[in-house]
Amino acid sequence: MNVTSFPPLGDLKVEPNPVQEGGTVTISGDKNGVVYILVPGKAGRTKVQLDKDGKAKVVAPVRGGQEFIVSPMTTDGKEVVVEVVSGTPSSDSRGT
Amino acid sequence: MRDDEDDDPVPEGKVLHAGFHPEAERAWYALPPGVSALEGCPPDFEEDDVPSRNPAVFSRRVLFGLGVAAGLVLGATGSWWIAQERRVVSQPPRIGSGDDIDAILRLAHRFVEGPFEQLIDNHATFLWIVDQHGRSDPPLVDGVVRLAKFAPIHRGATGLRIARRIVQTFDDVRVPPSLEPALPILRELLRRVPREKR
Numbered sequence: 001m002n003v004t005s006f007p008p009l010g011d012l013k014v015e016p017n018p019v020q021e022g023g024t025v026t027i028s029g030d031k032n033g034v035v036y037i038l039v040p041g042k043a044g045r046t047k048v049q050l051d052k053d054g055k056a057k058v059v060a061p062v063r064g065g066q067e068f069i070v071s072p073m074t075t076d077g078k079e080v081v082v083e084v085v086s087g088t089p090s091s092d093s094r095g096t
Numbered sequence: 097m098r099d100d101e102d103d104d105p106v107p108e109g110k111v112l113h114a115g116f117h118p119e120a121e122r123a124w125y126a127l128p129p130g131v132s133a134l135e136g137c138p139p140d141f142e143e144d145d146v147p148s149r150n151p152a153v154f155s156r157r158v159l160f161g162l163g164v165a166a167g168l169v170l171g172a173t174g175s176w177w178i179a180q181e182r183r184v185v186s187q188p189p190r191i192g193s194g195d196d197i198d199a200i201l202r203l204a205h206r207f208v209e210g211p212f213e214q215l216i217d218n219h220a221t222f223l224w225i226v227d228q229h230g231r232s233d234p235p236l237v238d239g240v241v242r243l244a245k246f247a248p249i250h251r252g253a254t255g256l257r258i259a260r261r262i263v264q265t266f267d268d269v270r271v272p273p274s275l276e277p278a279l280p281i282l283r284e285l286l287r288r289v290p291r292e293k294r
Contacts (some may be wrong), residue, residue, distance in 0.1 A: 006118070009122055038220070038221060038224045040223075040224055040227070040261060040264070042266065069221060071221040071224075072216065073200070073203060074203070075206050075207065075210055075214060075218075077218075078217045078218065079217065079218050079220055080222045081220050081257065
């Protein structure tokens with residue numbers, strides 16, 4: 001059975017978590033992997049392509065007090081639920 | 097002498113018995129037993145050949161007809177409404193343009209069919225799919241029920257998040273019967289937890 005078309009993803013890491021409203025998180029995973037950003041209660045998913053180092057930066061898509069999901073959307077991976085808190089984004093979470 | 101003393105005395109204490117007395121004497125004007133009053137005589141009234149001309153009968157028939165018509169209309173309307181509701185439930189908004197809905201639903205089904213730990217590890221993704229497309233999908237609802245039973249036992253952040261997400265997902269829609277018993281428990285669980293810890 002050919003399983004190489006769906007390689008198992010490594011553990012996803014999202015930092016910082018929680019992130020401040022308007023801040024940026026760094027997603028770490030498999031090299032050139034794909035993850036999806038899901039917002040509870042909202043239709044549509046945002047595809048995020050990780051780079052050759054397996055990293056990507058994403059701005060928090062929801063307001064403070066809400067959360068979003070970074071999901072590999074496979075049965076092999078494990079999602080990360082990111083909490084967004086209100087407040088002025090710090091230099092660490094703003095990202096570039 | 098007063099005027100009222102000239103009136104006939106009113107019998108008092110007379111008891112009137114209602115009912116038929118089998119041994120009572122027949123009145124002098126009564127017909128012999130077994131003789132019909134109309135025997136040999138034509139009726140002194142005309143039979144109503146057209147009952148509908150009677151306003152009372154006509155109105156009863158009209159009311160009956162209107163009732164039947166109203167019942168049919170209500171039944172048809174109810175059937176249409178149920179059909180519309182089922183159609184809406186079975187065809188919720190699509191997840192997103194360009195997305196492979198079938199693939200996403202297959203993923204949700206694999207979460208349910210796989211190990212429960214896998215479902216817990218991806219509960220947010222699973223519930224997001226259920227919220228977007230699978231609230232009327234029985235196997236997916238079974239997965240939600242399993243998570244709903246797990247949440248009060250876990251009592252941690254994951255359990256609270258599962259409880260909150262399930263309650264929000266089924267807050268404004270028809271709740272599947274299999275999930276109905278769990279929702280009050282989840283609401284009570286969330287009610288007992290301070291808002292800042294949810």
